[in-house]
Amino acid sequence: MAKRCKGFLFWAGLVCLGFTQADTHTFTTHTQDQKTIVRVKIFDANPNILRAFANSDISVTVTVANSDIPAISKLSAAVSWVANNILHFYPTAKIPRIAVGNEVIATADKTLIAHLLFAMKSLHAALNLAEISSIQVSTPHSLGILSISDRVIFAPILEFHRQTNTPLMACPYPFFGFTLNTLDYALFKPNGGDFDHATGMNYTNMFDAQLDAIYSVMKRLGYDDVDGGGGGHTHTAHTKPSSLFSR
Numbered sequence: 001m002a003k004r005c006k007g008f009l010f011w012a013g014l015v016c017l018g019f020t021q022a023d024t025h026t027f028t029t030h031t032q033d034q035k036t037i038v039r040v041k042i043f044d045a046n047p048n049i050l051r052a053f054a055n056s057d058i059s060v061t062v063t064v065a066n067s068d069i070p071a072i073s074k075l076s077a078a079v080s081w082v083a084n085n086i087l088h089f090y091p092t093a094k095i096p097r098i099a100v101g102n103e104v105i106a107t108a109d110k111t112l113i114a115h116l117l118f119a120m121k122s123l124h125a126a127l128n129l130a131e132i133s134s135i136q137v138s139t140p141h142s143l144g145i146l147s148i149s150d151r152v153i154f155a156p157i158l159e160f161h162r163q164t165n166t167p168l169m170a171c172p173y174p175f176f177g178f179t180l181n182t183l184d185y186a187l188f189k190p191n192g193g194d195f196d197h198a199t200g201m202n203y204t205n206m207f208d209a210q211l212d213a214i215y216s217v218m219k220r221l222g223y224d225d226v227d228g229g230g231g232g233h234t235h236t237a238h239t240k241p242s243s244l245f246s247r
């Protein structure tokens with residue numbers, strides 16, 4: 001199964017998959033039998049996976065590798081990327097979204113960060129040229145955006161989301177942030193809660209608090225209208241994906 005599955009929990013029902021090659025067939029076969037999984041996100045645009053999900057009801061968010069971002073910032077390369085990675089499989093495979101890189105800002109790689117928004121814009125333009133309007137372009141952020149978020153890097157990305165009506169993606173990782181004292185809080189188990197005096201919200205799990213922290217940053221930058229959900233889902237700060245933690 002997923003050997004390096006990273007949590008991407010912004011949407012209820014979304015499963016993030018990292019594969020080794022040998023896992024691909026087993027997992028996609030297995031996944032298609034599980035009717036409760038409605039969306040997956042893969043960390044590349046692996047053609048075997050996209051082929052495996054053809055004609056299924058499960059939608060697959062594909063990812064542009066971080067290393068491809070500088071090239072893709074040029075329209076011609078974005079057009080090729082869409083031709084090679086999307087047009088062969090879409091719409092037979094449901095592809096609602098392309099994630100441009102993964103936690104690019106957290107890499108602190110100046111070249112990648114400088115090209116990120118241009119890559120998003122080029123991909124969006126390339127999709128338009130291919131007359132595809134239903135695939136959204138976004139980029140997943142780590143919670144690091146909470147501390148470094150600013151008007152220079154983050155606000156223009158939010159502006160892109162506003163202009164293109166696409167959602168912000170974020171990876172809250174509640175299970176990475178816990179300590180012994182906050183384990184129940186991280187795992188959606190009964191706990192004493194965490195009262196936020198600034199907002200009067202009493203958070204009973206870390207996931208809600210993390211999503212609202214992201215939302216607060218968006219609001220401070222003037223972009224609280226940007227969708228924090230996606231694919232028709234809105235901000236899910238009060239969803240409890242408890243089933244993810246059933247073990």
Ligand SMILES: *[C@@H]1O[C@H](CO)[C@@H](O)[C@H](O)[C@H]1NC(C)=O
Binds near residue numbers: 192193195202203204
């Ligand atoms: C917050 O919720 C928890 C869990 O329901 C509760 O134990 C705690 O008293 C609440 N705190 C406040 C300040 O309302």
